[in-house]
């Protein structure tokens with residue numbers, strides 16, 4: 573079985589990037605969506621990304637931004653992967669892949685559950701992320717009850733994960749990976765390197 577994919581999101585300092593990489597993260601995320609306490613610009617992300625080994629994905633997080641802007645920022649920041657966290661269509665994901673990026677499309681659990689069967693089948697071929705309704709807010713949802721039919725393809729679980737709950741959720745829901753931001757912070761937007769290491773250790777203990 574493939575190893576659990578672990579993404580640590582919302583990084584903005586060299587120290588937190590180094591902590592995530594040293595602890596064994598598979599991906600580090602930089603938020604380009606405006607209005608977040610974690611938003612960075614392309615220049616900072618490009619410089620942080622230089623310390624990331626080639627086998628660790630650098631993920632740019634966007635939400636309902638025009639595709640041209642996403643392409644422009646992702647290219648300037650030199651991220652390997654684009655995460656679309658709004659209502660973006662499958663066509664955007666395909667265009668980004670054609671441009672050479674790996675992709676991740678986030679759905680709130682409500683939006684995912686509401687997808688018509690035919691559309692859900694299309695998304696099964698994509699890497700998707702199932703999040704709580706309010707992204708980046710550290711809010712949990714009762715995934716065991718709500719996700720009656722989990723995605724069939726590669727999918728990440730997010731939304732209020734932390735070192736204390738991640739192992740149990742991985743064992744119960746068997747996602748392909750996990751993604752965390754608030755749960756490894758000492759205060760909103762400020763990463764705690766000890767919590768990053770604790771989170772990755774806890775997630776790996778569930779494999």
Ligand SMILES: O=C(O)c1ccccc1N[C@@H]1O[C@H](COP(=O)(O)O)[C@@H](O)[C@H]1O
Nearest residue numbers: 581608707708709710730731732753754
């Ligand atoms: O982190 C943010 O501020 C953010 C802003 C806009 C879109 C997505 C954002 N983060 C994503 O939110 C989830 C879960 O975060 P949390 O652990 O509940 O805080 C994760 O996928 C982040 O990539």
